[in-house]
Amino acid sequence: MDELLVDARSGxxxxxxxxxxxxxxxxxxxxxxxxxxxxxxxxxxxxFRADPYGFGASIRDDAAARGAATGExxxxxxxxxxxxxxxxxxxSALELAGSRVVDPAKFALYSEDQYRLPGFPFVPFTSxxxxxxxxxxxxxxxxxxxxxxxxxxxxxxxxxxxxxPPIASLQYAGIAAGRSRDEAEMSALxxxxxxxxxxxxxxxxxxxxxxxxxxxxxxxxxxxLGDLESQTRSVRVLLLPSPFGIPVAAVWxxxxxxxxxxxxxxxxxxxxxAVSKALVEAYAVLAITIDLADPDGPTWRxxxxxxxxxHLYKPFRADRRYxxxxxxxxxxxxxxxxxxxxxxxxVMAHLAEEHLFDYTETRSVxxxxxxxxxxxxxxxxxxxxxxxxxxSVDLTTRDISIAGLHxxxxxxxxxxxxxxxxxxxxxxxxxxxxSTTHLHLPVPxx
Numbered sequence: 001m002d003e004l005l006v007d008a009r010s011g012x013x014x015x016x017x018x019x020x021x022x023x024x025x026x027x028x029x030x031x032x033x034x035x036x037x038x039x040x041x042x043x044x045x046x047x048f049r050a051d052p053y054g055f056g057a058s059i060r061d062d063a064a065a066r067g068a069a070t071g072e073x074x075x076x077x078x079x080x081x082x083x084x085x086x087x088x089x090x091x092s093a094l095e096l097a098g099s100r101v102v103d104p105a106k107f108a109l110y111s112e113d114q115y116r117l118p119g120f121p122f123v124p125f126t127s128x129x130x131x132x133x134x135x136x137x138x139x140x141x142x143x144x145x146x147x148x149x150x151x152x153x154x155x156x157x158x159x160x161x162x163x164x165p166p167i168a169s170l171q172y173a174g175i176a177a178g179r180s181r182d183e184a185e186m187s188a189l190x191x192x193x194x195x196x197x198x199x200x201x202x203x204x205x206x207x208x209x210x211x212x213x214x215x216x217x218x219x220x221x222x223x224x225l226g227d228l229e230s231q232t233r234s235v236r237v238l239l240l241p242s243p244f245g246i247p248v249a250a251v252w253x254x255x256x257x258x259x260x261x262x263x264x265x266x267x268x269x270x271x272x273x274a275v276s277k278a279l280v281e282a283y284a285v286l287a288i289t290i291d292l293a294d295p296d297g298p299t300w301r302x303x304x305x306x307x308x309x310x311h312l313y314k315p316f317r318a319d320r321r322y323x324x325x326x327x328x329x330x331x332x333x334x335x336x337x338x339x340x341x342x343x344x345x346x347v348m349a350h351l352a353e354e355h356l357f358d359y360t361e362t363r364s365v366x367x368x369x370x371x372x373x374x375x376x377x378x379x380x381x382x383x384x385x386x387x388x389x390x391x392s393v394d395l396t397t398r399d400i401s402i403a404g405l406h407x408x409x410x411x412x413x414x415x416x417x418x419x420x421x422x423x424x425x426x427x428x429x430x431x432x433x434x435s436t437t438h439l440h441l442p443v444p445x446x
Contacts, residue, residue, distance in 0.1 A: 004402060012074065016070065018062075019032040028283050030055065033053065078400055079154035079155075080154050082153045082156065099144075100143055105126075108430070111426040134393050135147075136392050139384075139392050150168060152171075153395075176191065186375075186379070189376070193246055200431065210359065212357070214362045214363065215364050219272055221272070221275060233253060233254065234253070235282075237250075240265075245371050248266070254353070255286060255290075259346060260344065261289070261352065266278040292313070293344055320346065330442060334422045388414045394407075414430075
């Protein structure tokens, strides 16, 4: 597969190589992929360049990390290839013509109060609004169904589409790659459930406590990690309330020697798998923050040479008082990478830790039984029965198909995605004004 994807001059990926770091645990394995410049796509109507990097990590599984890096890079590649012939219509008109179309009212986007804010950049997504649509199918009965193109593709509002009615910011979760379509769809669904549970918990829903695993070190992942800096790093593991009963783990790392924090989250069919993945993600975020704290590190070098857009970050501050650099209402926090820089500020790091652990119960690993095992079919059936019918759109380009990979976007209307702090998703029916007391803190996910 790699030989069909990787070439320094003409590959979908221009490089794929190990990401070796002495500041990470010995069992933490990382790989990095560099994505071709998508601005060179002919006829896509886009001037948007996909995130130039794909990254993957695992615990002592080199092949898994390499595959994850390839998958993330390929997602970003395919997600930016927007067909020119997408139908433009309203949901009402499509229904009148006999087509199946998702109900705009089911999406958890923005609240009426947000739409009334001066300068708010998005418009209400109604059945009368004319937009472009992508064609997918329901994942239970495979019924062809139209879904909003802007919620399907990455970087949609660029190039010739810049003037279209904006209904939402980029949707980060729910796009995934796999060696089969089923594998890609399962990954996308688990990511949607992870972000939904995290968003509800962070917004202040304390109807149930999170469970802190007091002895998480009993899990195999702890032994396999082998963190040589464990004397100056503390790791805390939470199981977040999961609306659908699938384990969602959150791992919080505090690096006292460097004065840094990191959060990783994951949803997997078992508690052990969820914790393991969340650990991998938390250390990946820690690596990002270590680089951001170093003015001569790879992140700032990439900003200097134009590989990373300069607008993602505020100018480097040795004192790390980045809270002073941002608007009080986070109106300038319009990208997720910005959040990692914000939490370099010790005050912000303290507030995040305080909020994350303000309503927890402590239990032993042995006291937390796994839920019944789930597969793709049972997960689709569960979501559909609860009113969150998943719809899958095939985004696989021909070149990626030849390489044996599949890329999908899965939408499950009603679930909460993660969003930039400037535009939190406060619509839908499960976030109320009473549960948004901590919106002054962006979710610390990079």
